[in-house]
Amino acid sequence: MRIDPAAISRHLRRGLVRLRAVARRRPYGVVAACLLIFLLLSLAWPLPETADPQTNVVSLHVTDRSGLLLREIRPAGRGRPVPLEAVDPSVRAALIATEDQRFYRHPGIDPVAVARAIWSNLSQGRIVSGASTLTMQVARRIRNASHRGWWDKLAEAHLALRIDLRWSKDRVLAAWLNRVSYGNRAHGIEAAAQLYFGKSAIDLTLAESALLVGLPQSPTRYNPFRHLDRARERQRQVLRAMASAGDLSSAEADRLATLPLDLNEPRHIFRAPHFTEWLRVTRGLDDPNRARTGPGHSQPVEVRTTLDARLQHTVVQLVRSHVRRLDNEKVTNGAAVVIENRTGAIRAYVGSADFWNAEIGGQNDGVRMRRQPGSALKPFTYARALDARLHTAASVLPDIELNVPEAGGAFTPTNYDGTLHGPTPLREALANSYNIPAVRVAQELGAGDVLATMKDVGLTSLDRSPEHYGVGLTLGNGEVRMLHLARAYAGLARGGMLPGLRSVYWTRTAQEDTLYVSPRTEKAMDLSPGAVRIITDILADPFARAEAFGRHGPLEFPFPVAAKTGTSKDYRDNWTAGFTPTHTVVVWVGNFDGSPMRRVSGVTGAGPLFHAIMSHLGPGGAFRDPTRAGLQSVDVCPASGNRPGAHCPSPRSEWFLPGTAPAATDTCTVHRRIPIDRRSGLLASDDTPADAVDQRLFTVYPEKYHAWMRDNDVPLPPRVTHAEARRNDDERAWQKTNRLQIHYPLPGMNFHVNPVLHDQFQQIHLQGTAPTTWHDVHWVVDGERLSVDYQTAQWRLSPGRHTLHLRAIGPDGTRYRSRSAPIVVHDMPKTAGWSR
Structure with a gap:
């Protein structure tokens, strides 16, 4: 009644x-x-405000762009209140049989149970039984008292009577099912059903219902993820109580207790773990004071993110499979991020190959971790040089030996392939990721300007001084975050406009208010659209990078893609970053513990993973017409960077910023036809018979390249005529005394030993020349003879002062010695020596 x-x-x-x-x-x-x-x-007092269903534990759902659930977050745990009609009837039966068999016959407190409890406790001399009804348990959660004494028991009983006056029995059951904790931060039967069985409460089987109803008695002790045997024993107790209440037979209870349970794996609790964890931390989603938002500080119930769950799943699978393929190369991890260029929306965010694998540090977030990006920073250095009018894409840069003085000494950059390429157009230098030309350009700009450029494109983690990084910053000796690098490359894709990264579209509150998140303000790079467009054209040019990367490799696609690789020193980090007009993708492979990989390059390491992700995304359209950025197309000779001359064999078109194209009168002087006396191979003179003259085509680079030309069998034109060679004794004497020469290292040069690099990067190639008719040509360093071929000799750098000579024996048995080349080798380098 x-x-x-x-x-x-x-x-x-x-x-x-x-x-x-x-x-x-x-x-x-x-x-x-x-x-x-x-x-x-x-009893007529109103119920506390905490009895309001709105104060129930309600999950904050983090969803993808289409509404698919990624994760449930709440300071007090997961909770999804549902009406009693949305719960399988077996749950109700199991709950009443286990907790309160006289539930429908008492007014909130059970006098029979109270009397029984008092008798049991007095006879035992201690508290062995309670008399809490389901209504009293609901009252306890409404009161949420921090301790429980006799007064609290009386207060719960009083509140239970008031609840029973106002609520129906079904509402009390619903309140109990929606408020109690089922362990693992799950509050409410619906959240528990989803957590443990991946289904709604309406779809629970009787065996599953019995397991869940038994958990609230001690959620930690009966945690099925950790103590399944205890949870199964508690399940048997619930089934026996149902049999005792007449809800099922004893035989049926025993049978149900033996059925296997299809429990979820703990790792299936949420999708996109690194992404949602990043949001949880940065937006305070589990902090009640920060999570409440909107009018009246409403409780948020859903955060709609920009992530594409389908794309996320694909990228996760690609990262995992690619890392498995690189297992023999000592690679244990990978990370990737995909950004939509137009909006800056993050579409995929994979922080590691396996979030749940502790052996590889899977819960570390490679998207936010600071790592050295290697050559992935070079495009921004070159873009600055173009804007500063220091160079054009056709400028010829010296890829020859370079010694770089720094604050702490000096370092000698080397190319990834260990080869010097001589005079190299800027287009090929960037596309093939040659280190030496990049360092030369950085020297021209200055370390301060290079660092300022990197910060301007959003690489804010570079927080040290210019002196700390030096010009080696262009080779990636500073640490950056993948997310920042992706934004910088998206800025290139957008013609020099950095997008404001978006991770959230809107938040919905418990009052059904939708609060939209304003997009972050985009920011202009301090780079002109024209310079950015030229860099994009270079990064998308498969012919320009063919020498280092070959054709039809992982950086080449059937649609326009601009891409750049990067490898940090000692093979600790390997990157590929690139974009179409629609998407930007950055991937990384390596090891979170900093251990080196086994010679993994951009082509074998991150490149194939980049290719797989970009291929899945598909064509993103055509890049912007260069003429719309004010660029001018001019035919040039790649050997000189000037207008083609009459003898240039392979001119090509190149893009130039306004006012930087070579004038029509600036023609190539590198390719020349020179008259040669075929009888001697020397210059033809006026006395040379016409039938003895050959007009031979020579590539005549400036003198600083002549040593490189000799080393690479690039013929130099003769300096004298046949007649002059015969008449000029002084010239012959000059040739004799100067035939034994040291070309590298030059006297007075400084070098630096980097203890981090492999031995192969701590050597210099000794270069010298001697007549072919001379024998026993050899190097002498500090008085010790090197027992190697003088033409391929490598000398291991050793700190200190050293003196080098080249010695040989002439045809007449005379011993000759070159001029000495004293050098200094310093210890403790300032920066890395190579990158790609």
């Missing part, structure tokens, strides 16, 4: 009239009556 508060009030008014008469005869009875009346009146 339900109690009507209005009826109570009417009876109380009548009772007050009678009390006046009784009070004169029985004063003690009046006191007792007053206490009873006070108790009855107190």
